[in-house]
Amino acid sequence: MCAIPDCPNPPARGPHCWGHLKRKQRRKPVHEALAEKYESPWHRFVEATIAYNDCNSEDDRAFERVRDNLRKSAMAYVESVIAKRNRA
Numbered sequence: 001m002c003a004i005p006d007c008p009n010p011p012a013r014g015p016h017c018w019g020h021l022k023r024k025q026r027r028k029p030v031h032e033a034l035a036e037k038y039e040s041p042w043h044r045f046v047e048a049t050i051a052y053n054d055c056n057s058e059d060d061r062a063f064e065r066v067r068d069n070l071r072k073s074a075m076a077y078v079e080s081v082i083a084k085r086n087r088a
């Protein structure tokens with residue numbers, strides 16, 4: 001798990017998850033919990049896409065994790081679009 005206490009995310013490169021790694025790179029306070037939820041499935045998908053793009057593909061396990069997350073977030077987005085359509 002991520003090196004930040006109480007963070008439930010898997011580590012990306014090194015000891016931190018993608019969210020905390022990004023925070024570190026942006027020189028923002030690292031020792032804080034990340035925002036609980038994404039604004040929307042679309043935002044989640046965008047974040048997953050960025051993580052996928054940034055992933056070091058030489059690390060097979062990290063790449064697999066990021067790719068899996070991208071796939072799941074894409075499915076969640078599609079499902080949210082279908083759900084919205086069915087409500088209309």
Ligand SMILES: [Zn+2]
Binds near residue numbers: 003
């Ligand atoms: Zn974290």
